Amino acid sequence: MSHSGAAVVEVTKDKNGIDQFLLQNPRGASARVSLYGGQVLSWRSERGEELLFISSKAVFKPPKAVRGGIPICFPQFGNGSLEQNGFARNRIWAIDNEPPPLNPNYSNGKAYIDLLLKPSEDDLKIWPHSFEFRLRVSLAAEGNLNLISRIRNINCKPFSFSIAYHTYFSISDISEVRIEGLETLDYLDNLCEKERFTEQGDALTFESEVDRAYLSSSGAIAVFDHERKRTFVVRKEGLPDVAVWNPWDKKSKSIVDLGDEEYKQMLCVDGAAIEKPITLKPGEEWTGRVELSVLASS
Template sequence: MAVAKPSIELCKGSNGLEKVVLKEARGSSIEVYLYGAHVTSWKNDHGEELLFVSSKALFKPPKGIRGGIPICFPQVGGLANFEQHGFARTRVWTIDQNPPPLQESNSYRASVDLILRPSEGDFKFWPHSFEFRLRVALTPGGDIILVSRIRNTNKDGKPFTFTFAFHTYFSVSDICEVRVEGLETIDYFDNLKGKERCTEQADALTFESEVDKTYVSTPNKIAIIDHEKKRTYVMWKEGIPDAVVWNPWDKKAKAIAHFGDDEYKHMLCVEPAVIEDPLPLKPGEEWTGRLHISAVPSSYCSGQLDPKRVLYG
C-alpha cells in the first residue's frame, strides 16, 4: 500500500488564473492564487473548509477576491491615490525559485514561496522600490503558516513606511455563536465611531451587530471559538502588533460588492495587522511578519480551554 506524501501542484483555477495547491499526507490542503498571493482555501484532514470565500467573489482582475486571506500592502484601508487596501492583492505574483533562507528550521514540506516587485505603473501609486516575499506553508498537522518578508530596495537612499494586514476571513457556523479571546483589556480604535480610542471591557468578544475595531499592541496569541462547530482557531503572530476584528452585519453586507446579503452570518475577519505605527524601512532593511493558525476541536467551557494545551498537551 502506497503511503501518501505531501504534494505541491501548479494548476489552473477559476477563470484560468494560476494557483498552487498544497496537500499534506493526512488530507489537509491549501490553495493560493498567484493573483494577489491570495489564499482562497484551507481545508482540514476531513476536507472541511476553514476559510470563508463569498459565493459572489470575482476571480477576475483587476478586482480583489472577496474572502480567504487577502494581503494588504503598502497600506490598510483607503487613502488618497491608493487602491483600497493597497495594490499587492491585485497584482500577479511569481513563484520564487531561490528564496533566501528563513531563520527558523522548517519542519514542513508542503510550501510555496511567492515574490512581488513593483511594476512601472505601481510607482505612480507608491514611489518606492521593494521586494515582498511570501511563504505559504502547510504543516503535517494541517496548520497554515504565512511568512511575509518586505525589503526596501530603493536605490536613491530613501526610507519608506508601510502598513500591512493578513485580512483573514474565517468560516464560522453562526456569527452569533462565536467568541474571540485574547483581546480583553486591550485598547482599540472603534472605526464605527470616528476611530475613537477605547479599552476592551468584555471578558471575550461576542457579536450581535456590526463590528469594525482595530486593537493595538495585542498579544501574540488570539483564539476564535466557534461553539456550534466545537472548533477553535488559534492564531500565533510574530512581528505583527495589531489586530482588526470585522463583521459587516446585515445592512453593510447588502452594500458590499461581491458579497452575499446573508453571508455575514458565516464569516468573521480577525486580521493580524500593522496599523497604529506604520513600519519604517531604510534601504536594504527587511521586515518579517509571521502568522501560524491551527484549527483544533474544542468543547469549550469558559476559562478551561488553553489552546496550546489542546495542541501539545
C-alpha cells in the same frame, strides 16, 4: 516544488489562466494559493472541512480583489491615499526563485510555496517606492497554515507601510462565536472615526457591525465556534495589531460581492500592523508571520 515527507504541491490554472498551487500534507489537510494577490483561497482540515470563507458572489477576475480567503492588504490597510487595502491583493505575483534559505526543521513534512511581488512601473506611479515582497505560504504536518512575509526596501530612501493578513474565517453563525485574547487591549473603532477605547469584556461576541483595530496584542487570539465545536487560534510575530471585522446586515447589502446574509458565516480576524506604520530604511527588511491553527473544542 517540495515533496518532503509526502507533502505535495500541485499546480493548476484558474479560469483566467493564472496559476494556483494546492499544498497538501500527509494527513490530508490542504491549502490553495493563487498567484493572483498571493492569496490563500482555501484551507481545509484533514477531515476535508473548509476553514476559510469565500463569498458566493466573489469575483474571480482581475482587477477585482477576491472577497474571502486571506487577501494581503499592502502597502495600506483600510482607506488612505491608495485604493482601499492597497494594491498587493490584485496584482499577479511571481514564483520566487531565490527564497531565503530554510531551516531544515522548518521544511520537514511541510508543503510550501514561495511567492514574490515587485512593483510594476504603474505601481511606482501611485506608490513611488521600490520593494521586494517575499511570501512563503506553508502547510505544516499537523495542518497549521503559516504565512511569512519578508518586505525589503530596495529604494534609496526610507518608506512606510501598513499591512494585514485579512483572514476570513468560516463560521457556523456570527451570533454563536466569541473571541478571546483581546481582553484589556486598546482598540481604534472605525465606526467612531478611529476613536480609541479599551476592551472591557473578557470575550468579544457579536450582535452588530464590528470594525476595530486592537493594538499591541502579543498573545494568541482564539475564535471559539460553539456550534461547529472548533476553535481557530491566531499566533503572530512582527504584527502588533489585530483587526476584527464583521459587516452585519446593513453594510452587507451595500457590498456587491457579498451575499446579503453571508455576514453570518464569516468573521475577519487579521494579524496586522496598523496604528504605527512600519518604516524601512534603504536595504532594510521586515519580517511578519501569522500561524493559523484549528482545534476541536467541546
